[in-house]
Amino acid sequence: MSFHWRRAQAVAWKDGLDLAKNPGLVWSMFALPAVLVVVPTLMVWAWVHSPDDTTFRAMALYYDPKFPSGASPVRFLVDKVLTDWFGLFLLMPLFTPILIASQSVAGEKERRTLEPLLASPVTSAELVAGKSLAAVLPAVVISWVAFVAFCIAVDAVAWPLVHGPVLPNGVWLFGVGVVAPLYAFLGNGIAVLVSARVGEARLAQQLSALVVLPLMGLVAGQLAGWLRAGTSYYALQGAVVLLLDVGLVVASIRLFDRERLISRWS
Amino acid sequence: MTARIEVHGLGKQFGGRTAVEGLSFAVQSGEVYGLLGPNGAGKTTTVRILAGLLRPTTGTARVCDHGLGDGEALRRSVGLLTEQPGLYDRLTGRENLRFFIRLNELDEGPAWQRAEGYLRRFDLLGREDEPCGSYSKGMRQKLAIVRALVHEPEVLFLDEPTSGLDPEAARTVRDAVAELAADGRTIILCSHNLAEVERLCGRVAVVRTRLLAEGPISVLRHRGSVLEVRVEGEGEAAAASLEPLGLDWTTQGALVRVTLQHEQQGPDVLAALVHAGVRVRSAAPTSRSLEDVYLELVRDAAAEEET
Numbered sequence: 001m002s003f004h005w006r007r008a009q010a011v012a013w014k015d016g017l018d019l020a021k022n023p024g025l026v027w028s029m030f031a032l033p034a035v036l037v038v039v040p041t042l043m044v045w046a047w048v049h050s051p052d053d054t055t056f057r058a059m060a061l062y063y064d065p066k067f068p069s070g071a072s073p074v075r076f077l078v079d080k081v082l083t084d085w086f087g088l089f090l091l092m093p094l095f096t097p098i099l100i101a102s103q104s105v106a107g108e109k110e111r112r113t114l115e116p117l118l119a120s121p122v123t124s125a126e127l128v129a130g131k132s133l134a135a136v137l138p139a140v141v142i143s144w145v146a147f148v149a150f151c152i153a154v155d156a157v158a159w160p161l162v163h164g165p166v167l168p169n170g171v172w173l174f175g176v177g178v179v180a181p182l183y184a185f186l187g188n189g190i191a192v193l194v195s196a197r198v199g200e201a202r203l204a205q206q207l208s209a210l211v212v213l214p215l216m217g218l219v220a221g222q223l224a225g226w227l228r229a230g231t232s233y234y235a236l237q238g239a240v241v242l243l244l245d246v247g248l249v250v251a252s253i254r255l256f257d258r259e260r261l262i263s264r265w266s
Numbered sequence: 267m268t269a270r271i272e273v274h275g276l277g278k279q280f281g282g283r284t285a286v287e288g289l290s291f292a293v294q295s296g297e298v299y300g301l302l303g304p305n306g307a308g309k310t311t312t313v314r315i316l317a318g319l320l321r322p323t324t325g326t327a328r329v330c331d332h333g334l335g336d337g338e339a340l341r342r343s344v345g346l347l348t349e350q351p352g353l354y355d356r357l358t359g360r361e362n363l364r365f366f367i368r369l370n371e372l373d374e375g376p377a378w379q380r381a382e383g384y385l386r387r388f389d390l391l392g393r394e395d396e397p398c399g400s401y402s403k404g405m406r407q408k409l410a411i412v413r414a415l416v417h418e419p420e421v422l423f424l425d426e427p428t429s430g431l432d433p434e435a436a437r438t439v440r441d442a443v444a445e446l447a448a449d450g451r452t453i454i455l456c457s458h459n460l461a462e463v464e465r466l467c468g469r470v471a472v473v474r475t476r477l478l479a480e481g482p483i484s485v486l487r488h489r490g491s492v493l494e495v496r497v498e499g500e501g502e503a504a505a506a507s508l509e510p511l512g513l514d515w516t517t518q519g520a521l522v523r524v525t526l527q528h529e530q531q532g533p534d535v536l537a538a539l540v541h542a543g544v545r546v547r548s549a550a551p552t553s554r555s556l557e558d559v560y561l562e563l564v565r566d567a568a569a570e571e572e573t
Binding site for chain 2: 002004006007009010011013014017018021022111112113114115116117118119120121122123258259262263
């Protein structure tokens, strides 16, 4: 079976257009990035403006019992929270494709557009590629734009303490450049897989969203001090997610079997 | 004439449920062929198999010289109008059509010109830049027909094309179907509107999971038709001469009503009467409507299934 990139592009074009004309969905896509940028910025701002708070030293000692007595606990906590926050930041590339892909696949069933689409020459692989492109690309772009905004905001509020930029650093550049797109593929793959099995976009969204739970668990482990985040930690996460992505692409193409979709949903 | 659709022993099962069983028919180039049957009779399943959306459990078929396994090439040569128009409501009519032009990898300029021609034909030109969500039911149906035609398919499958349309829009669609057939397109029309089928189709198949009857409408309408013969003298005595033909008959005075199995039996009846010395004063076949024939076929099949 040949793969025609032009047809996959057509699917991505249509889904992109449909998304752009759905203001409710577009606004909901910006809510999570706003929270993920504003909350840590406010935390850093609060710490920088009260550097003598004694609880900061206690917090620093909790995470690092060998924390030097002369060092600035606020600087330590800023570095610590920024490294750990990347784990939460990954929610953005993970969740945004879920919002889009669950609408675009289960939405085709709901709107009864699936049968005319499947009656066209487009193949399952092209359909999956087009729909994935339409979901992953906005997620990655939003993540990168949010990252730039985050760097500017954090550097601005941390400047009085650090007197230089704290972001971007190696962990974030690697994470946003490599790990975030892999998570975007994961969110998309799960949403495509789930929405091929259920008939409603909302149900697909709710079920797919459960994928954030392991990620939240990892972040909780970091905050509890059980897991130490860093470049190698996120690289390991990325490697695991890459394997999951490959498996999901194969499973999605199989699940996009016309017979299965038509006999089940039309 | 060459057959553009050939179906041999087609069957489809979903789990333990039989949707279609042993269906065989052929449709010639430029023919409008009606597929009739009650809801759940397997019409849509048949169309989906022939359009390359479902795989048959048994049997084979060829559509435009493509086997059912030819997937992509098969889907490229057929157009499908589904029961629901299935349009993207947030997209405009133009964007909906452009999407399918791109899926079929057509040159956008000439393809759009063709589409404009159909839009004009269906009175949609000037509305193509409005979102489909704002279209009336009739407009949606007409745009869905244009979408099915945009890649100039040789074969068209139309599932209830005038369903929900006002009489004027339905007339436009019917005229367009007739024109498309005149252009040489082969069309399978699934419809519950028997008047529409009589108007558009040369031949029909009546299905209820399996094929109940198939052939030209003119022949089907004579299935079980009655020949009314007025004779001189008592009809009862005259009718006795029909015994060798094995036909059912009733009499009322000088009137003999003979139920024919097919049109060609009329002359046989008259010959038998004349041969027996009966003087025939008049004879008139009473042809039945397609609706009568259809209902009888479906009722008989249902009764047969119950027993």
